[in-house]
Amino acid sequence: MQINRKISVIIPCFNGKDFIKDTIHSVLNQTYTNFEVIVVNDGSTDNSVEIVQAFNEERISIIHKENSGVSDSRNLGFKRAKGEFVIFLDADDLLSENFFEAALKTFKEDTSIDFLTVDISNIDENNKPIASEYNYRGTYKNVQNEVVSFKINVSTCPSAYIYRKEQLQKHKIYFNKTLSSPADRYFLLEIGAYLKGGFISDAPLKYRVHPNSMSHLKSKKLVLDQEIFLNHTLQQNILKRSEDVSIFKRKLYYQLFVDFLKLKQPLKAFKYGYHYLTTYINSNN
Template identity: 30%
Template sequence: MGVREPKITVLMPAYNAGKYIYEAIRSVLDQTFTDFELLVVNDGSTDDTLSVINAFNDARIIILNQENKGIAAALNHGLKHARAPYIARFDADDICYPDRLEVQYNFILAHPDYEIIGSAADYVDVAGNYVFTNRPVAFSDDEINRLHYKICPFIHSTVFYRKKTITDFDGYNEHAYTYEDHFLWAQIPDNVKVCNLDRSLIKVRLNPESITIDEKWRTYTFRKIKYRTLKNRSISEHDGRRLLEIGRKQHSSGIKEGAYYALLGKKYLWNNYQPAKARENLLKTLSISPFHIKNYFLLLLSFLPEKGLVGFYNAFKMKYEQNQAALSDAEVKRKEFNYGN
């Protein structure tokens, strides 16, 4: 008799996550839904990540070891070995709320026409302190399909999907350095039904050691390649090498810490109005990187009363959305012109 397949594979790539992975694994093992395997892909960690995983005595934990190839390669390796028809993505420094798997599994059973389900998430700092709640920019299938290509529709570690849906598109593109998820969603056609749930199912840890940093801290060349490849839904090996080279040059503690404190400063300003905490973090990032002029501007804004700041933010957001709509309209007209000629 063969081994019975679990209903869900929780897919967790891990690279040098020894500081955080115990809490991440514990949050999965404590789920109210218990019929799952936790597939941890150890991506060549050089710290104590593997020993922390091995400290757990739970048959649901499966470990795959590979040399360090990056998160996209780790995810693809995991997808090949996942035994369940449903995949719950999760990162090794995040924390699941106890009913995360139960909520998403029940939803997909009740709505079998859906293939990808995300959710909101509560963001915490490196110490686990609450910072803000990140609500997705779109929730319904129609809203998500109308998003501008520059906007990522899902918070990756909240996503729950049918394995076959993703493997049919050959999984994650390993050239899309740090935006392998966004690039994947760009490949998904409109007839694949997707949504986001309007509740937080996980805690996402903002972590200065992560390879992902605030996009504002990426170079112009990096952003240019990223958005061109997203728009064209195509990325070359050459593009991948350039992105990786830029990313490695930015993989320094100074840049990553500066980006981390800048992000905290912005979130305590725009998303969870605590001006004293915003100033504290903005001053830290300016001490690390004094030439990021925008952070001086944010520091000045932190002295505005909340009402004035909200008004400024809403005006800025409206202008941004109008610009994105204009870009989308121009693109539609260009396509119609090309088709007609």
């Protein structure tokens, strides 16, 4: 294996004091050691920075900026990355200790692969496994279809993916700063449009599930974020197959219909309910 193949680990951090220590340890404990860790401090008001600085590790650097969101943090870290490969690791997730070694082995064996993903197991706030009836994984085949279908066992969490940096640069794929929660999905829709994926079967990600996870906080802001995601995806014509466009519309129209009903915004609920019914009827004709 080539020892000069550096991996850049980009960790966006906003008030991550509870878990970032364990996350960084999961990187430092890797069996492959040629990596850099770029922590992007997104205006944290807790002691996250002090926790990172306490590692006193030359492979760790910190970028400070005012709070501007996770997508902007990931993009800034990516611009500073010096590695041949990049992973966007959330500040509360944990990597298997052989993740880097397994990824580089696969990249070396198949040079046509642009990105890799893994199996995923859920953990709680105390690093204890959370039992599930589903076998979670990232997506690497039929990426756009699996993303727009919102398959329950398919994760879009950035921590579960590692990329050849040059391929992201070549196709100008960055995280959309106008999006928050759906930014992960939009990023993968772009990935699915241009890149070829692969899978690592023996280096699962430990994905943290806790009450403050963004995906678990249903709010007006999150609903409006989904609305922007819908409109932006359709306007940019990013989906390559008409079947996936239809699936995407049905899924988002219905979800927005339900969400706006819950928010007691009947006009918007009616709008998306009407769009859903029209799309559903057309797809069955």
